[in-house]
Amino acid sequence: MRVIFMGTPEFAVPSLRALIAGKYEIAAVFTQPDRPAGRGQKSHSSPIKELALEHGLPVYQPEKVRGEEHRPLFDRLKADFIVVVAYGQILPVWLLQAARIAPVNVHGSLLPKYRGAAPVIWALLNGEPGTGVTTMLMDEHLDTGPVLLRSEVQIPESMTAGELARDLSRLGAELLIPTLEGLLDNTLRPMPQDETQASFAPRVSKQQAEVSWTCPAREIHNRIRAFNPWPLAFTAFRGRRLQLLSSRPAEEAAEPGTPPGSYLGPTHSGLLIQCGAGSALEILELQPADRRPISGREFVNGARVSRGDSPFR
Numbered sequence: 001m002r003v004i005f006m007g008t009p010e011f012a013v014p015s016l017r018a019l020i021a022g023k024y025e026i027a028a029v030f031t032q033p034d035r036p037a038g039r040g041q042k043s044h045s046s047p048i049k050e051l052a053l054e055h056g057l058p059v060y061q062p063e064k065v066r067g068e069e070h071r072p073l074f075d076r077l078k079a080d081f082i083v084v085v086a087y088g089q090i091l092p093v094w095l096l097q098a099a100r101i102a103p104v105n106v107h108g109s110l111l112p113k114y115r116g117a118a119p120v121i122w123a124l125l126n127g128e129p130g131t132g133v134t135t136m137l138m139d140e141h142l143d144t145g146p147v148l149l150r151s152e153v154q155i156p157e158s159m160t161a162g163e164l165a166r167d168l169s170r171l172g173a174e175l176l177i178p179t180l181e182g183l184l185d186n187t188l189r190p191m192p193q194d195e196t197q198a199s200f201a202p203r204v205s206k207q208q209a210e211v212s213w214t215c216p217a218r219e220i221h222n223r224i225r226a227f228n229p230w231p232l233a234f235t236a237f238r239g240r241r242l243q244l245l246s247s248r249p250a251e252e253a254a255e256p257g258t259p260p261g262s263y264l265g266p267t268h269s270g271l272l273i274q275c276g277a278g279s280a281l282e283i284l285e286l287q288p289a290d291r292r293p294i295s296g297r298e299f300v301n302g303a304r305v306s307r308g309d310s311p312f313r
Contacts, residue, residue: 012085014173115143124226144188213260218280270296
């Protein structure tokens with residue numbers, strides 16, 4: 001069976017590895033163009049491009065794959081399946097129809113919940129106790145096609161978006177081959193999605209990562225883990241940016257009337273900050289501007305802050 005694979009970030013890597021290890025002939029790999037990244041803004045290849053080149057697979061990186069000029073290429077590739085995993089572009093109907101058997105997507109949520117580009121982040125922002133992976137047949141709309149296979153996972157309270165994405169990427173790879181085999185031998189019955197249960201997970205911005213200490217501690221905690229590793233939740237400490245990497249809702253709370261953002265004292269490994277609704281949050285790890293990540297306790301030891309101060313904004 002000939003497969004066109006379309007993917008870009010690390011989330012897609014286990015699925016491509018599964019195809020490489022299997023019986024499928026990978027006719028081509030499509031990924032996003034190289035982009036500048038880091039302080040030096042040097043051009044960087046996607047993880048999928050690096051893996052494809054490592055295995056000698058042909059790589060294509062169109063800026064806009066939906067352009068009609070790319071149609072003859074897909075016709076020539078004569079793929080049985082098109083497999084899409086976090087590619088990052090909307091695909092036109094003609095491209096999906098280029099698959100002889102089916103265009104298949106691996107999506108990091110339990111569809112129809114969290115359709116869109118950032119399902120992992122939004123599951124954590126909303127404090128979901130669990131999520132999962134869905135394989136589906138693709139149509140011209142965003143994540144609306146019939147469901148093929150699903151697998152669920154629980155989300156530990158301390159898990160970050162990076163950790164959850166790694167687990168889901170492996171789970172997606174485990175579902176991919178049974179999905180293709182089930183379509184080949186007609187043992188899978190596609191199930192339409194329940195539109196009444198649909199929710200959306202749009203892209204997030206760096207501005208959304210700013211913490212408001214007037215929110216309850218659990219809401220802030222979910223924001224910190226949802227935006228780790230990108231774009232990283234942040235606050236201001238005495239007017240300087242402070243990135244928040246790890247936290248834990250605390251049982252302790254200040255006396256009524258304590259302003260949100262007040263420093264409540266040190267803990268064994270962190271520091272307590274007053275939040276909204278009479279709650280408190282323990283900051284376990286953070287990163288001051290232009291410095292390495294440090295524990296909350298290390299930060300307190302060098303910050304010269306006293307109980308009751310309100311240096312966080």
